[in-house]
Amino acid sequence: MGSSAITNDFRALVGAVRDGSHPSSYDEEESSQRRRVLFVTPESADFIKVGGLGDVSAALPRAMSTDFDVRVMIPGYPQVVGAGYPLIEVGRLPALAGIPECELARIDLPDGLIVYVLVCPELFEREGSPYLAPDGRDWDDNHIRFGRLSLAAAQLAAGVGDPAWQADLLHLNDWPTALAAGYLHWWKQPAPCVFTIHNLAYQGLFPLDYHQSLGIPPEALGTDQLEFYGNLSFMKAGLVHAEQLTTVSATYAREITTEEFGCGLERLLRERAEQGRLCGIANGIDDTWDPQSDAHLLRGFGTSDWIGKRINCEHLRQMFGLAICHGPLFAVVSRLVHQKGVDLTIAAAESIVRKGGQLVVIGRGEPSIESALRNLAARFPGAIGVRVGFSEREARCIFAGSDFLLMPSRFEPCGLSQMYAQRFGSLPIAHRTGGLVDTIEDGVTGFLFDRMTVESFKAAINRAFSVYRTTDLFYAMRRAAMGIHYHWSVSSVPYAHLYRGLIDRAFPPVVRKDESKTLVNSN
Ligand SMILES: Nc1ncnc2c1ncn2[C@@H]1O[C@H](COP(=O)(O)OP(=O)(O)O[C@H]2O[C@H](CO)[C@@H](O)[C@H](O)[C@H]2O)[C@@H](O)[C@H]1O
The missing domain is CATH 3.40.50.2000 (Glycogen Phosphorylase B;)
Structure with missing residues (x-):
């Protein structure tokens, strides 16, 4: 498939395409709006938590929401669609290759956080965990399930799915979301991606020929792209194509560039680090972790109590x-x-x-x-x-x-x-x-x-x-x-810096004529 075929695929996918244009080539009115960030995750403690990523996915978008219009995207697992919140219909997300069409809905959480939900019962409404069947084995169709999640995120950044909201930046988390960076790259869409590695050991490896069912162009399969020792690697789509890689501590950011911790990806990670495209930002913990007020405890207590x-x-x-x-x-x-x-x-x-x-x-x-x-x-x-x-x-x-x-x-x-x-x-x-x-x-x-x-x-x-x-x-x-406070208000600062830098580079703010005059005059 040549690049024009890819573009045609994309046209078919999104219908009336903006040809890579984006409303965020901000005009003066829009530049006063908060930039739009889609935080894409396979789990969130608001609904279902398997480990630490669930905590981060509930806390970090909220911490960022003072400066950005941050929304979360998550698959419609039973714990999400059955959480008791109204599901508001938003639109439909077209199919691609073997990835089925799905419905996009949203939940407005009581504190105002907006969560996009992929309503696709055939993929997500099952017993078991987000990643594993009840027998403890990976779901056989995990490539399609998380291909669907990645594709949905890319579609929302390409102007498909919600007529009222288009992401300026995707914040992707771990391999289940990583393919989104690839789709945006292959479709030549301008929205940048931050890809956060919460755990390099889980890479989303599948047989190479699954690329067809995921709509991945064959020329994207080289070892410098998505191939990893004869397998198709979701993780590599994020590592190669995201504009910025982050991981969740400074020490781990250094460690993963070494053979001991790099899980075979150390060379690529070293290159990205040398380009200034890999950094560590430590996680925080949210305010519910307060021993004085935690309602789960038999009795609250404080320092020295x-x-x-x-x-x-x-x-x-x-x-x-x-x-x-x-x-x-x-x-x-x-x-x-x-x-x-x-x-x-x-x-x-x-x-x-x-x-x-x-x-x-x-x-x-x-x-x-x-x-x-x-x-x-x-x-x-x-x-x-x-x-x-x-x-x-x-x-x-x-x-x-x-x-x-x-x-x-x-x-x-x-x-x-x-x-x-x-x-x-x-x-x-x-x-x-x-x-x-x-x-x-x-x-x-x-x-x-x-x-x-x-x-x-x-x-x-x-x-x-x-x-x-x-x-x-x-x-x-x-x-x-x-006495130590690992507050998200601290960790959110470097994230805000990254978000802003990437969005401004992708969609330079339009300087108003009268403002530019003022600048010239003041010199
Ligand atoms: N049986 C159980 N019952 C209740 N709660 C349980 C539990 N088992 C674990 N938890 C909770 O799950 C979370 C685990 O988070 P961690 O960050 O310690 O590790 P995890 O490997 O899952 O996360 C990965 O992602 C996070 C987020 O970036 C990184 O901090 C981490 O290093 C990386 O391995 C904690 O909130 C813990 O309390």
Whole structure:
């Protein structure tokens, strides 16, 4: 397929096309309007959260909305269409190749955030998680499902779908949204993309010949574009074609340019970094993470209110059937996947118990890790409690009730759990990697260990035991951790800078005649 064929495809796709023009070649009236940003995500804590991306997708668009007209786009999973909010019909999004047509609706959330919903029951209204079938395996048609999401985002930036709103910039998140950057590039559309890598390890790899069903032109399949060792990589569409790449901490931004953390994409990422097109912006946490006012807790508490903290601790012990104990309470709140190093926690658990500590775990993920944890709880009844599942309330009670959070991640792009734990007075014990390095000050707001070995991890746990016994130091560390504010108002500043720069470059503001005269005269 040559480039004119691509353009023809696009014409067929969008009907009356603007030939790459965009209303954001702002005239003087429009330049006073806020720039329009579409935040595209496969999950959001407003409806359904699998991990940290869900939190970011609920918080970051809100943080940006003071300066930009930010809207969110998400697939119409049962938890979205059935959330109890009215679904307002917006328009239809045309099909492309094997990607079916779908309906575009919107939900106006009570606080004013507008969410575009892809209503496509055949793709999204199923039991299971956004990414996995109930048997824990990837959905067979994930390429079409997230091709549909990516295509919808690109269509909205190309003026298709909502006659009243066209995105000036797409903010794409992880591989399920990455193909949008490709579509805009192949259709020669001017709207720029920011592509945020929340986790480079998940890349969206599919057989190369799936490109036909996704409407990807064959010339886009070279190794310098979407091919990755004989597969079609969604992730690469974002890495190659987005105008700006970001990831969620400064340390991880550096790490992914190395062989150890680059997942085979380090060369490409190095190139993009050298072009100034890759940077790290740390995540924040939202205001609901406040131990004084969190309604999930048995009792709110603040810095130095150690009785309040202890009440939450006793409550947590009861919740998990643990014995009364004066030793420290360790905790894990995690997706149960290789990345999170739960195998190290399992290996260290016996020594925690032998030293007089206890452990509570909440997590869900790989069946082998789930069953290893169940076995652990069965071996140490009254000292180790495990919940296999996902519960926001229980997670918050764990952060509030525990003394230490275990986070021996093999890699960690940013990590939110350690920030939540710190805020709730639980000191993280974490591997010195990625965002954990940027958010934990060793011996001050938590503990870091250097090597990904049980010995190195146990040495950090032993340091935690001795700090626990030195009450003044322990409380001082707790206070220091609780005092840190990872606010979105801080992280939103560099994002705003990026958004503005990219939009202004793509759609230069038109200078009014009288303004330009004033400029000339004042010189
Ligand atoms: N069983 C359970 N029940 C209740 N809550 C649970 C839970 N298991 C996990 N959670 C919650 O899910 C979130 C996990 O977020 P993280 O950022 O720590 O890791 P995750 O790997 O999912 O995110 C990826 O994306 C984020 C966002 O950019 C990066 O911070 C991170 O490094 C990257 O790996 C936290 O809010 C945690 O409390």
